[in-house]
Amino acid sequence: MDTAFPLFLMLLFAGGLAGAMLAMGEFIGPKRLTSIKLEPFECGSTPIGPGRQRFNVKFYLVAMLFIIFDVEVVFLYPWAVIFRDLGVFGLVEMACFIFILAAALVYVWKRGALEWE
Amino acid sequence: MNVAAINISLGGIGPLLILSATALVVLAIDCFWPSERRSHLAYVTVAGCLVALGATWRLWGAQEAVFGRMIIVDNYSTFFTGIFIVGTTITTLLSIGYTSRMGIDRAEYYALLLFATVGMIMMAQGLNLITIFLGLETLSISLYILAGIQRQRAASIEASLKYFLLGAFSSAFFLYGVALTYGATGSLDLEHITRAVGETTFASKPLLLIGVGLMLIGFGFKVATVPFHVWTPDVYEGAPTSVTAFMSVGAKAAGFGAFVRVFSISLQPLSPDWTHLLWLLAVATMVVGNVMAIAQTNIKRLLAYSSIAHAGYVVVAMVAASALGTSSVLFYLLVYTFMNLGAFGVVLVLGRQDEEVLAIDDFAGLGRRAPALAAAMALFMFALAGIPPTAGFVGKFYIFSAAVQGGFVGLAVIGVLASLVSVYYYFRVVVVMYFMEPAGEIPLAPRSAPATVALVIAAAATLALGLFPSPFITAASRSLVAVLF
Numbered sequence: 001m002d003t004a005f006p007l008f009l010m011l012l013f014a015g016g017l018a019g020a021m022l023a024m025g026e027f028i029g030p031k032r033l034t035s036i037k038l039e040p041f042e043c044g045s046t047p048i049g050p051g052r053q054r055f056n057v058k059f060y061l062v063a064m065l066f067i068i069f070d071v072e073v074v075f076l077y078p079w080a081v082i083f084r085d086l087g088v089f090g091l092v093e094m095a096c097f098i099f100i101l102a103a104a105l106v107y108v109w110k111r112g113a114l115e116w117e
Numbered sequence: 118m119n120v121a122a123i124n125i126s127l128g129g130i131g132p133l134l135i136l137s138a139t140a141l142v143v144l145a146i147d148c149f150w151p152s153e154r155r156s157h158l159a160y161v162t163v164a165g166c167l168v169a170l171g172a173t174w175r176l177w178g179a180q181e182a183v184f185g186r187m188i189i190v191d192n193y194s195t196f197f198t199g200i201f202i203v204g205t206t207i208t209t210l211l212s213i214g215y216t217s218r219m220g221i222d223r224a225e226y227y228a229l230l231l232f233a234t235v236g237m238i239m240m241a242q243g244l245n246l247i248t249i250f251l252g253l254e255t256l257s258i259s260l261y262i263l264a265g266i267q268r269q270r271a272a273s274i275e276a277s278l279k280y281f282l283l284g285a286f287s288s289a290f291f292l293y294g295v296a297l298t299y300g301a302t303g304s305l306d307l308e309h310i311t312r313a314v315g316e317t318t319f320a321s322k323p324l325l326l327i328g329v330g331l332m333l334i335g336f337g338f339k340v341a342t343v344p345f346h347v348w349t350p351d352v353y354e355g356a357p358t359s360v361t362a363f364m365s366v367g368a369k370a371a372g373f374g375a376f377v378r379v380f381s382i383s384l385q386p387l388s389p390d391w392t393h394l395l396w397l398l399a400v401a402t403m404v405v406g407n408v409m410a411i412a413q414t415n416i417k418r419l420l421a422y423s424s425i426a427h428a429g430y431v432v433v434a435m436v437a438a439s440a441l442g443t444s445s446v447l448f449y450l451l452v453y454t455f456m457n458l459g460a461f462g463v464v465l466v467l468g469r470q471d472e473e474v475l476a477i478d479d480f481a482g483l484g485r486r487a488p489a490l491a492a493a494m495a496l497f498m499f500a501l502a503g504i505p506p507t508a509g510f511v512g513k514f515y516i517f518s519a520a521v522q523g524g525f526v527g528l529a530v531i532g533v534l535a536s537l538v539s540v541y542y543y544f545r546v547v548v549v550m551y552f553m554e555p556a557g558e559i560p561l562a563p564r565s566a567p568a569t570v571a572l573v574i575a576a577a578a579t580l581a582l583g584l585f586p587s588p589f590i591t592a593a594s595r596s597l598v599a600v601l602f
Contacts, residue, residue: 103141110148 061113072101126183129190131172132198133238136205139165140231147224155222159213159567162227166206166234173198182244186306189244192596196447197241197374201367204454205234207571208363211462214565215359221266229266230363233259237371241378246295246305249375253291253339256371257284260364264356276355283338283348291335297328307383315386326390332379333394339372340428343401350409353421361417362461365424366454373431373450381435381443388438395436396528402429403535410542415475416464419542420457423501426539427453433532434516437523440597445515447593452508452582456500459575463494466568467561477546482555491550493576500579502543503536508582515590 079086079094086093108114127134142165143158176195183190209230216222232255239252261284265277299305301324302313314325337345353361380391406426413419431449434442464475467483467490484491500509513536520529582589 100141103145107144107148 058116065108065113069101069105123185124181124183126181126190128172129176129179129181129183130188130238130242131176132169132202133235133242135165135169135172136202136231136235136238139169140228140235143228143231144224154217155224156213156217156567158224158227159209159216162209162231163206165231166202166209170199170202170206173202186308187245187248188239188242190242192592193378193447194238194242194374196451196592196596197370198238200370200451200454201234201237201241204363204366204370204458205230207455207458207462207575208359208367210567210571210574211362211458211465212359213567214563215357215465215568219267219357220269221357223266226263226266229259229263233263233363233367237367237374240371241374243375243378244307246298246307246379249379250288250292250295252371253335253375254288256368257288257339260284260360260368263360263363264352266360267357270355272355273357274355276352279348279355280352287335287338287345290331290338294328294331294333294335297324297331299328301325301328307379311383311386314384325387329380329384329387329391330394333391333398336372336376336379337398340369340376340431341425342398342428342432343405343425346402346405346425346428349425350418350421353424354415354417358417358461358465361420362458362465365420365461366457369424369428370450370454373428373446377435377443377446381438381446385438392436392438395432396525399429399432399436399528400531402426402432403532404429407535407538407542410539413542414477416477416480416546417475419477419546420460420464423539423543424457426535427457427501429535430513430516430532433520433525433528436525436528437519439519439523440594441515441522442519444590444594444597445512445519447596448586448590449512449516451589451593452500452512452579455575455578455582456497456507456509459493459572459579460497460501462568462572462575463490463497466490466565466572477549478553478556480546480550481553482550484551486555487561490572493572494550495547496576496579498543498546500583502540504540506580506583508579508586511583511586511590 075097076094079090083090139162143161146161147155147158173195176190176198177192179195180191182188209227212226216226236252236255236257236259239255240249241252243249243252261277261281264280265274267273295305298310301322302310304310304313334345338348341349353365356364380395381388384391403426406422406424406429410419410422410426413422431446431453434445434449436442467479480491480494483494496507500507503509503513505511513532517529517532520526520532
């Protein structure tokens with residue numbers, strides 16, 4: 001009970017916050033519905049038509065870059081949990097890790113992979 | 118949690134760190150100071166490799182499990198690390214003229230070679246199946262890209278895609294095998310697995326056997342043993358020749374590095390169960406590899422089937438499951454690195470602007486037009502066929518004597534017969550070079566000094582290892598004394 005109680009509070013807070021946001025949008029947000037806004041949201045592509053259409057290959061590049069950096073950032077979480085135990089050693093190790101990650105980002109940037117056109 | 122308990126040893130993974138850093142430097146140089154010709158990146162790569170080789174040299178004699186028993190630094194892994202780095206160095210030197218001719222002279226090419234080498238080292242140093250898998254993937258993913266780095270050529274893309282699809286499939290087999298082995302033994306640590314397997318009352322043995330069988334498929338694919346070899350000829354033919362050369366020695370050596378550690382060392386108590394399987398694998402690989410090679414007219418396909426056959430010889434030594442067998446694996450892979458890189462090296466220094474000489478008949482008349490090159494090719498062919506006094510003979514001699522000492526006389530006889538078959542197709546190349554009239558002009562590439570250096574190193578090593586093998590054989594057998602547990 002003692003350990004679960006903060007978790008319960010967290011759940012309550014998260015649920016409450018999300019609910020409050022939705023409710024606020026519903027009650028005080030302006031509503032100007034157009035035909036485009038009423039379409040199902042499909043990341044910018046036309047929702048009606050054959051399912052096997054060709055996507056621009058740039059979408060895949062962006063998706064891949066996102067996944068790479070997203071997954072690598074996940075490694076920061078375990079470190080955050082035992083940050084105090086690892087001390088300076090962990091800080092240096094993580095700095096190396098982030099440096100390599102940043103080097104990859106610089107490389108991607110310089111190569112123009114982040115340019116859409 | 119105590120950090121000291123993990124036993125962090127940056128020196129132990131020194132070669133790995135140096136190669137990773139070199140790869141980052143190569144990428145950074147090309148990003149910030151781009152230039153038309155990129156041969157300087159190759160020299161940076163070679164310099165990194167030499168420093169890493171020095172770091173490897175200093176590791177000789179060390180023996181400890183580091184990083185929470187994920188990595189093991191012993192003579193076995195150090196010997197393999199040496200083989201990998203030498204292979205990468207020679208490949209890079211061979212690449213220097215070739216890559217600019219083929220339009221693949223990119224920073225990514227050199228960086229991926231280095232990252233692949235990092236994966237190989239991780240496989241040889243892995244004391245935990247997870248580390249081995251991580252290395253396997255680092256190596257494989259780099260190779261998938263390298264095979265397709267010549268984007269304008271359909272054959273290169275085809276090789277990359279075939280290798281990727283089949284490789285991903287075999288990785289899944291391997292991973293499933295690892296999972297089942299974990300389920301059966303309760304550990305991923307190779308030493309704990311040995312202990313669990315050695316226990317007499319062992320209820321979950323079928324689970325373990327299935328797991329071990331699946332891992333065998335994964336390794337069998339990586340080192341190209343029959344029946345997991347079908348990708349080899351297509352991928353070797355389609356990939357740029359320098360990448361093929363790298364793949365045929367590095368990936369194979371790395372595959373065997375992990376294969377031998379997992380099977381011959383960690384799963385040694387289980388050897389009555391897997392010996393027969395490996396026996397079949399060895400016979401099928403030697404016979405199919407050598408017989409299929411006879412029919413080839415393309416030199417890269419011929420060398421692909423020859424590399425399959427050589428994987429078979431190495432498996433023969435594994436079947437022997439003795440100290441002599443395992444040390445002959447190490448020695449043979451060292452020898453194979455030089456002779457096979459040499460053979461591919463000759464192929465890749467022939468040919469003009471983005472046009473390669475790949476039909477065996479195109480080698481006609483090479484004996485007169487380029488005597489030194491033809492002599493080198495003849496030497497590598499003799500070595501691959503196992504003719505004394507080349508290193509190939511000594512390597513095969515140790516493998517087959519290990520098989521005989523282990524009581525596998527039949528296997529040794531089949532192996533010797535299979536390598537007799539191989540003499541036919543290796544000698545055909547020599548005959549074509551010296552005794553056949555060329556149909557047309559053979560295109561000769563402008564001479565590349567670094568490639569010449571690489572070929573001289575490979576040829577010298579092929580001869581030296583054949584004439585003075587004892588220090589290397591001693592080193593190979595000392596690699597085993599120090600293997601932990």
